Amino acid sequence: MFDFNAAEDDLPSSIWQLGIYDAHCHPTDNYKRLAAALDIIHISKLTIMATRLDDQVKVHDAATQYPERIVPSFGYHPWFTHLLYTSQSPPESKYLHYRSVLLPEPPKEFLDLLPDPVSLSSFIEILTENIETHKHALVGEIGIDRSFRLPKSGKLISFEESDTDDSSSISSDVANGHNSGDTKKLSPYRVKQEHQTEVLLAQLRVAAKFRRPVSVHGVQAHGVLYEIFSQLWTGYSIPTRRQKKKEKEEQKFVKVDMEGGTAQSDNDPLPFPGRICLHSYSGPPDQIKLWTNRKLPVTVYFSFSILVNSRYGDKFKQVLRAVPDDRLLVESDFHMAGKTMQALLAEIVKFVCEVKGWEIEQGVRILGTNWRRFVYGTDDL
């Protein structure tokens, strides 16, 4: 078990200098610490996820201030999708809205606690603007979560900013709270899968339009996610070797001439993002084959964290072995930049190397190349 009270990593600085990248984290949950933490941590770049309406601007600010260290990712997490309405005009009342997106139907007392919902289309505008502003921004954290239940308090799950040092004050409960939640504090109410899907699809359209990678959250939804994505790329195939040669600079795909329609022109964006990261992947090892079939017109990466994946024991090792070497990423998934985040990343790097039978240096190089290919689409930047 990871010891949050003794969070020191033991990787030599020569290894950190090779470049270790955090593929998925949430340090804007404790925004005030970020600047000081970046001075002391050795993580080369942090891929920072936005999750809800109020942290998009924090991720934007962080990326603007520290462009060398931060790759921003903008998106709306499935845990908060009930706060969005998808209709063109606002619902007549928040009660009607929440009754239509939550299951089972909550009583009025619970709905009293929830804020007025915001329109999905207004969020998509914010997302689009951020994606246009930051040329390497990803879309995320997005996805489907079929096990998540709303907190009894009706409040969003978030972390208080505190002034104590993160290496001594974080209990593992708090640290894990972001992912597991304290079940005693949870209500029985879930967000309907169809509603989550609608919000996910709207965001995938933005990622596709701007050809950006996506960071995807999936809990008890691995089959569902595969279905959603594969429907988007049905009818598209990988380019032939000759086409590949012609269009070396960017991955482009050719639409298969299905119903006698015309082939897609090169400038039309595809209806799906070309690079996908399944973050803290907790699905079965068998499914990895589906996602990494070399005939798919997408490159799917799998990212792993100590926080989520180390709970799975032996299954985690099987999953790691099943992931092709060039599709593996590491992440902290942590909500605060600092020594703990760095130690979590060092732990997962060491664990991955051990299971894969890689020397640390070799493993760090492979993981670095994978991260650059996932984020930038190339290892040449």
Ligand SMILES: [Zn+2]
């Ligand atoms: Zn996350």
